[in-house]
Amino acid sequence: MSMQEQRAIAHKYIGDFPWFMVIWGLGGFALWIALWPLAHMQIIPMWLACIVATIVLCYCYLPSHDAQHGIIGRPNTPTRWLNELIGHVSMLPILVPYRLHRAIHLKHHANANDPERDPDIYMKADNIWGAALNAFKSKQPGQAGALADGVLEDNPRKQELILEALIVTRLVWVAMAILAWSGFALEVLMIWWIPRQIASIYTPVTLSWAPHHPMEETGRYRDTRGWKSPVGTILSAGMEYHIVHHLFPSIPLNKTPAAYRELRPILVRENMRIEDL
């Protein structure tokens, strides 16, 4: 009965075209692109461009995350191209290759908190500083991060996905190098490199570590948590309601709080991890 009840509630939040995530995904990328000429022509100061770019890049993973779950357009539907476009472009500034990352992310959903099979387990840490250190370490030369050995062993398209990821990310690196040697080095530093360093810590800490901490338990009702973030819903990227996302990944991010409030009595009954939320 509980599953039927959960599904009935969840379906109220699934299916509408997610305008909010579409505008966020495309608008964020367009804003980031616009910062380059605006800063270069000194229409806005470089420090302001850096702050805006940091905000855009810290949040650019989220629309792509909805695309990874086909929320903007399921396969073989008219909006699938938009789903894939947003999936690719919104994460491009932080150099996360969309299709490879989607394959890895779905492994996380299937094996959340499993010490052997969850690709995000590398983020496990006792506290937020340990998590930030893990995120930093995963970006060191030669580190695989979520693409640990064996994560995609059963995926027949693994090689194709890795090759595509290498091409996409290296093209961006080369494009940035060309810009840097063409008189835009300060823009590369302030609008891309510094914001990307911050986002590459913020994103895994907020999205991988916080909602699954302490990453000890597995199972539908125990592998993630609902918790009251000390920095609020926006600064925690909506991850207080990540519990809803793992139960029903087809609910758009901006609708998870409302879905959570409606689902909460059932979740309490199912002994889900709900901490002060």
Add this chain to the structure above:
Amino acid sequence: MDALLEKLLSWGPVFFGVCLFAPMLAAVLNTYGFEAAFGVPSLTVTLPLGFVWGLVARMTGRWL
């Protein structure tokens, strides 16, 4: 092919040091008047610095 790719990718840190870090640091130095004060082109300083940093990162597997 895989071995060649792996070899090429292992030079990523040096690519970063020379192609990105060096011009970015030079731009910062220029912003603060380094070139004017010392009469040395900023890239003369930042290019070897970027190359060495990238090489060290490649050998040790860490940036810091």
